[in-house]
Amino acid sequence: ARPAPDTLRRARFDRPQASSHCWRLLCSLLKQVHGGKWTEPDAIDIQIRFVKSVLWYHGYGRPELYRLPSDGSAGSRELLLAFSWLLHRISLLEQLLARNRVRTGDETSVCTCEDDLTNSQKGRTEIAPEYSLEDKVDVRYLQWLHGRLRFQWRSLHALHQEQSKLLHKIHLFTSGSHMDKILGHFSVTETELIRQPENYKQLLQFLESETMQLEAFLEWKQLEQVYWHWMVKTREEELQKEEFCAAARKTQEAVELKLLDLTYHCAPKKPKMHGSCRLVFRSKHSASKTGFGRSVSKEPISTVSATEVIRELQMRKASLERELKQLQEECRQRMDEIAEGLDGVICISP
Amino acid sequence: MLPAGCGGRLAAALAAALGDGAERRRELERQAARGRALLGRWDAEDEERQKSDSSSSNGQESRPSPKELEELELLSRALAKALKVRKSIQKTSVEAQGVREGEKAANEGPAPKNAQVQQVPVSSEGVPVTTKVKAVSRKPTSSKKPSSYLLTAPYRTDPDVKKAHRKAPARCMSQAPRTAGKSSSKAVASKQARRHRLTISASNQEVCAAAESQKTDGLSKCGLLEQQSVSLGDSAGGKNLVAAGRQLFDTGKEGCGSLGGSSKKEDHTTEDALGRNSSPQADTLQEKGSRLKFPLPYRKAYSRNSRAWENCRLCQSSADAAAARNRFIERIQTTFCSPMPAFSPAEIEEEVKVLQNVPSLLSQCVEAEHADHPTLQREYESLLTLEGLQTIASQCLHKLQLLREAAESQMRLCPECTGDAGSCCSDSVPPWGQACGSTGVLAEPLLCYTSFQELRDLFALKMQVSMLNQEIAIQKTCREKERKPTTSGSLQVSCTSFCLVLLLFPLLKHALRNATIMCIPLSALLVRAVYGRLCAVLMHRVLRVH
Numbered sequence: 089a090r091p092a093p094d095t096l097r098r099a100r101f102d103r104p105q106a107s108s109h110c111w112r113l114l115c116s117l118l119k120q121v122h123g124g125k126w127t128e129p130d131a132i133d134i135q136i137r138f139v140k141s142v143l144w145y146h147g148y149g150r151p152e153l154y155r156l157p158s159d160g161s162a163g164s165r166e167l168l169l170a171f172s173w174l175l176h177r178i179s180l181l182e183q184l185l186a187r188n189r190v191r192t193g194d195e196t197s198v199c200t201c202e203d204d205l206t207n208s209q210k211g212r213t214e215i216a217p218e219y220s221l222e223d224k225v226d227v228r229y230l231q232w233l234h235g236r237l238r239f240q241w242r243s244l245h246a247l248h249q250e251q252s253k254l255l256h257k258i259h260l261f262t263s264g265s266h267m268d269k270i271l272g273h274f275s276v277t278e279t280e281l282i283r284q285p286e287n288y289k290q291l292l293q294f295l296e297s298e299t300m301q302l303e304a305f306l307e308w309k310q311l312e313q314v315y316w317h318w319m320v321k322t323r324e325e326e327l328q329k330e331e332f333c334a335a336a337r338k339t340q341e342a343v344e345l346k347l348l349d350l351t352y353h354c355a356p357k358k359p360k361m362h363g364s365c366r367l368v369f370r371s372k373h374s375a376s377k378t379g380f381g382r383s384v385s386k387e388p389i390s391t392v393s394a395t396e397v398i399r400e401l402q403m404r405k406a407s408l409e410r411e412l413k414q415l416q417e418e419c420r421q422r423m424d425e426i427a428e429g430l431d432g433v434i435c436i437s438p
Numbered sequence: 439m440l441p442a443g444c445g446g447r448l449a450a451a452l453a454a455a456l457g458d459g460a461e462r463r464r465e466l467e468r469q470a471a472r473g474r475a476l477l478g479r480w481d482a483e484d485e486e487r488q489k490s491d492s493s494s495s496n497g498q499e500s501r502p503s504p505k506e507l508e509e510l511e512l513l514s515r516a517l518a519k520a521l522k523v524r525k526s527i528q529k530t531s532v533e534a535q536g537v538r539e540g541e542k543a544a545n546e547g548p549a550p551k552n553a554q555v556q557q558v559p560v561s562s563e564g565v566p567v568t569t570k571v572k573a574v575s576r577k578p579t580s581s582k583k584p585s586s587y588l589l590t591a592p593y594r595t596d597p598d599v600k601k602a603h604r605k606a607p608a609r610c611m612s613q614a615p616r617t618a619g620k621s622s623s624k625a626v627a628s629k630q631a632r633r634h635r636l637t638i639s640a641s642n643q644e645v646c647a648a649a650e651s652q653k654t655d656g657l658s659k660c661g662l663l664e665q666q667s668v669s670l671g672d673s674a675g676g677k678n679l680v681a682a683g684r685q686l687f688d689t690g691k692e693g694c695g696s697l698g699g700s701s702k703k704e705d706h707t708t709e710d711a712l713g714r715n716s717s718p719q720a721d722t723l724q725e726k727g728s729r730l731k732f733p734l735p736y737r738k739a740y741s742r743n744s745r746a747w748e749n750c751r752l753c754q755s756s757a758d759a760a761a762a763r764n765r766f767i768e769r770i771q772t773t774f775c776s777p778m779p780a781f782s783p784a785e786i787e788e789e790v791k792v793l794q795n796v797p798s799l800l801s802q803c804v805e806a807e808h809a810d811h812p813t814l815q816r817e818y819e820s821l822l823t824l825e826g827l828q829t830i831a832s833q834c835l836h837k838l839q840l841l842r843e844a845a846e847s848q849m850r851l852c853p854e855c856t857g858d859a860g861s862c863c864s865d866s867v868p869p870w871g872q873a874c875g876s877t878g879v880l881a882e883p884l885l886c887y888t889s890f891q892e893l894r895d896l897f898a899l900k901m902q903v904s905m906l907n908q909e910i911a912i913q914k915t916c917r918e919k920e921r922k923p924t925t926s927g928s929l930q931v932s933c934t935s936f937c938l939v940l941l942l943f944p945l946l947k948h949a950l951r952n953a954t955i956m957c958i959p960l961s962a963l964l965v966r967a968v969y970g971r972l973c974a975v976l977m978h979r980v981l982r983v984h
Contacts, residue, residue: 200904262730306746315759365885401899
């Protein structure tokens with residue numbers, strides 16, 4: 089349910105009726121941005137807790153927000169301030185647009201963040217109920233499971249190879265047809281769409297609604313200054329109501345500036361490539377023929393070459409292999425120690 | 439040997455990994471099926487898909503459905519081809535049939551050949567053939583066919599029984615006129631394709647032998663029937679032939695199905711071969727891929743959409759708006775708690791992720807300096823390197839210290855936001871890194887590859903990295919005690935290990951330098967050996983606690 093425009097106005101004047109709408113709005117927006125799946129809307133106190141956690145996570149430091157009651161009865165102005173801060177701080181609108189983008193290409197992720205997440209989540213979740221802490225598990229069962237896992241990886245490897253072959257063929261065969269010359273060829277989805285357009289009516293609708301959203305975003309950009317002026321006035325009204333003395337404010341500002349300096353100084357150095365990219369086939373000789381010079385008139389789009397990604401992956405693979413070897417070596421040493429302690433037993437390592 | 443809890447955890451971890459793998463596999467298979475469908479023939483697939491809904495479960499119908507008829511056609515073609523093979527083998531031995539052979543050879547006109555064109559790629563689509571075959575076997579076969587079907591195709595009704603046998607099922611199809619309508623220039627291509635197909639199937643020996651023998655048996659039975667029914671006249675003969683044909687289909691379809699099924703494996707080579715051998719008008723992606731265009735409504739929507747994205751990407755906030763915005767942000771940040779911690783939880787997480795890789799990098803560098811250094815200059819270089827490593831390590835340690843302080847003050851700031859005590863990321867907030875987002879990216883980034891080899895390597899490496907990650911996680915589960923790894927935990931641990939490294943570095947380095955300068959080779963070796971061993975131990979410890 090979309091909030092009425094009037095909600096924002098009421099929020100400025102801290103009307104309680106607007107509070108719960110604002111909480112819900114923020115909650116649904118932030119859930120999208122944080123990659124969560126949209127589940128059934130939770131109770132208001134869970135939503136409030138979620139919003140507070142996210143704001144804290146991104147470094148929002150107004151204590152008034154965190155003191156707001158969990159029943160959603162008050163705080164619409166605080167929420168308005170927080171919302172505006174988020175708009176700028178995490179480029180909320182841009183993030184929303186990018187995340188909900190209609191993707192028709194062959195998407196591949198460039199980083200391995202999803203792996204790290206899966207493994208860390210596994211580390212944190214509870215043990216599955218069928219394996220209680222008390223049961224003794226036969227080592228052979230574990231070995232069998234491990235063997236199955238290795239076999240599974242081998243078959244996945246074969247599937248991946250087949251997938252790459254199919255993709256390459258489709259890219260190769262459709263080279264030169266795409267209306268976007270930078271892409272050059274069609275993806276699987278697009279080829280299917282051409283073959284059977286009736287299956288993809290919904291895609292068309294999504295595209296059109298996305299275009300409308302983008303146009304709305306452009307309109308917002310035109311009117312942005314109105315919004316910020318309005319917010320500054322909101323802030324000013326609030327300031328007038330509070331009883332901060334000017335000196336205290338100045339001190340706070342100075343400290344804030346100092347800390348900002350420090351923060352920027354310690355920023356991570358290398359911006360790494362993240363996220364999902366569209367796979368595009370560009371053979372070497374065609375690149376020199378069309379010449380990238382032709383696209384100079386447009387802004388350069390961020391492209392990543394597979395060579396770079398391969399290099400990074402190779403480095404990562406090497407470091408992971410080292411780490412794995414370390415762990416295995418440790419294990420082996422421990423096994424040796426244990427084996428030494430057993431009299432009259434000969435241990436044959438696999 | 440395993441402590442009880444550990445075993446259970448391991449088993450759970452392995453089972454979870456297997457579950458993930460199965461999901462991945464399903465997804466990959468689904469995508470591969472899509473890809474294969476696109477690379478096959480488009481028109482045959484279209485017909486199939488249109489008719490697949492009105493498929494096997496239709497039950498008793500008085501007239502065969504179009505799908506049935508199509509299946510019959512395809513099977514008959516397969517049989518006809520097998521028959522031809524058999525004929526070519528038996529040609530020299532059976533003189534009596536010499537005339538008929540000649541007739542047949544002469545009559546191998548466009549019609550049946552055209553009909554066979556589609557058999558070639560279709561049977562390479564193992565899955566659809568087997569499903570069709572199954573569908574056929576489920577239907578009750580009616581021995582009577584309305585005569586309209588018999589006469590649909592513009593085929594000559596010929597007293598030649600063998601030919602009629604081949605054609606009778608062909609006549610049963612509603613598709614026959616369409617097939618006949620296809621150009622006869624396909625005949626040449628189809629012959630080539632068929633030959634190629636035969637070569638390929640010949641290489642698949644077990645199946646081929648079985649199929650051929652089945653077909654031959656069936657065909658020989660048919661031969662007898664044909665001989666008998668020749669005198670009965672056309673219509674009756676037609677009916678009998680159809681009945682015989684159905685018998686053949688029953689025997690032949692297993693052959694066809696198994697041929698199709700086993701040749702699925704050879705899909706890729708087959709498709710390659712077919713691709714090269716197909717005529718220019720063949721309806722595959724390879725032929726018309728470069729001429730494809732989006733349908734008009736989609737094209738319009740797409741161009742509007744991409745223009746809108748481009749505009750959004752390029753539009754900047756006006757100076758006025760930016761000024762107002764900054765003013766607002768400044769003012770609101772003055773009301774934040776002071777002093778604000780230097781890092782927000784999101785930033786802390788990002789930094790820790792980077793720092794977690796540092797110990798292994800450092801250890802790599804230290805190990806590289808392990809080697810014996812023949813010259814004094816090399817020795818000096820190695821010392822300088824170690825000194826540099828020490829500086830880096832101390833910087834990282836300092837950063838770690840700052841992060842820890844920031845984390846602690848953040849937790850004080852909002853205790854209810856932190857979830858579990860002692861962890862930086864509460865369960866209600868999935869880490870920002872999970873989302874993999876970078877701000878302000880309104881352009882869809884492209885990943886360009888220049889050759890098939892590259893793409894293959896890319897996929898293979900990604901998979902290997904995932905696999906290694908999983909293995910490492912499982913190994914870690916092995917030796918995990920009761921404590922759950924937490925972010926602040928790893929912060930603590932990183933701090934300790936770095937401290938250890940830093941304490942010992944200068945002492946040892948000093949000793950080594952002195953020994954070297956005094957040119958006492960023996961003691962230098964000794965010191966170096968000790969130093970090296972100690973470094974190794976330290977690094978192990980550093981790694982182990984992660």
